[in-house]
Amino acid sequence: MHAPHSHDHDGHDHDHEAPARSLTIHSPSGVVAQGAALTRAQRHLRRLGFDAHVDDSARARSQRFAGDDDTRLAALHRVARDGRDIALASRGGYGLTRLLDRIDYPLIAQSIDAGKRWVGYSDQTAFQLAVLAHTQRPTWAGPLACDDFGRTPEQGGVDDITEACFAEAMRGELEAIGFRTEVGFDGLQARGTLWGGNLCVLLSLLGTPHWPRVKGGILFLEDVNEHPYRIERSLLQLQQAGVLDAQKAVVLGGFTDYRKSPLDRGYTLRSAVEHLRGTTRTPILTGLPFGHVPTKVCLPVGRRATLVVEGRDAMIGWA
Template identity: 65%
Template sequence: MTSLTLFTPAGALAKAENLKRAARRLGQLGFDVTVDADALARHQRFAGDDATRLAALHRVADAAPSVALATRGGYGMTRLLDQIDWDRVARSIEHGTRWVGYSDLTALQNGLIARKKGLSMWAGPLACDDFGRSEADGGVDEVTRDCFLEAMSGALEAVGFRAPTAEFDGLEVRGRLWGGNLTVLCSLLGTPHWPKVKGGVLFLEDINEHPYRVERMLLQLQQAGVIDAQAAVLLGDFSGAAKSPLDRGYGIKDAVGALRSRTRTPVLTGLPFGHIRTKVCLPVGATVEMFVQGREAILGWQSDARLAHHHAHDHDHAHH
């Protein structure tokens, strides 16, 4: 059975019942679930003080379960970045641990990329958001669940999505996949935790940020030379912001247009990722290839199953 540990590295959980529900459902999906001792800890808005959350992160790394799934995002990873023992985290990955999450976990994922070549984590669901949702609120999304199961078994090697237009028909790119939440990523710029990726595939998403704020962050990355240095940019979901009477028709499409007019890097929209119910899993830090045919884009990578013979110590028990 595949071991899975639930831990809370950032914001505090509002309700214990969502965690219990997530643990039960993940158990029903075939995982041997462990809940970290401090998963429900609270200090102000955080899941315990910084020392508590750092200890939890290192505890999970040392245990090296098959899957290390964050319960939620929120805010808090940034406080830990200077203190994380990245070698311990790297060792867990080398032993087969798949770290999974998104939103605030962007800081952890890109901090790793900044330091360790050839290692990757998974941008994917969060336990309470995606597996702890009550049936009254819609329950578990089937696509999200199935993509997660395939990724955690080591078999997932591609995801597909449809762009709104065929303007990038024939595009082929190859590079290191990185990125995540736009606000969190921008907060790393100029720090030791910033991944200096050239020729990569940068994916971005955000929630509750007005389109002008999204545009400002995108242009910050472009003016810093980041966007122009990539092979491609993939934009996920950017919903949740209230419209302003000052917008007068201005929206996220205009923000994207402002970026496109300033860079030669292909900027594709429609990636099914972000603070939405249906989300794919993406190997952050892995080398990916993308092919676009008409409006259909395929993002592919070498699956763990094909890489397994390189990892004599891989202790993933998912292939029963």
């Protein structure tokens, strides 16, 4: 599923840095409803060898948010200054979009230049793409503390591949990930900026100052609780805005937990993807192990990457 043990380089001279070992769990978005999951995540990350610290306001609550906007913004800036190697979001939900106009992007860039890796997915997409738009610095699309490292045995426990991929990415050893895709893309090679994340969150940035204007990129997408027709509509908006045609490739991850409708009459996610393929010259691949699924890889958002397909075996590398 992933290719271990090499070294990463993101254009900011990190290739001789020490492996990332210290970690802060912070809550920039939704409220942490289950405090026990946060505790389990911290313990699990410590067992993995990370000096895991929980930010002071990670358990704050204000309506559906992990503290009011000022509290979450202050936490984001505090984590940027804390000198630890990794900033891991506790969970997604919603809340980062409220902060985008007020984030101190030079401070975030400074933290990344000093070696900090910002990690998460789902609502973290808003932060990751805004950082890319404002600073051209890389972040990591990867697991969330509670959702991935706070899972009970009844919930299936912590996924082995997610855990291994995260540990290798944070140690600077992960240089590529592999997955199986559909037939029809054998021989495809594409090189460009790797970017993307949650489709709905990404789409909400279109037309704002926080939208990264990536041309010739490799765009990866995932979503949850969205019916295939909504996925199709969102992707058509990207197509009609000129975004899909401007990419070298689009790679789809998990689109999960939606309810089928009696009105579908054979219409599926596959139908939606097939229709979209007829609207753009950009290849649209499926099968990326990323999204609201237990098994997820880590992907460096904003790094130059190469996509290669041999038969049905696809690889995205960024060494």
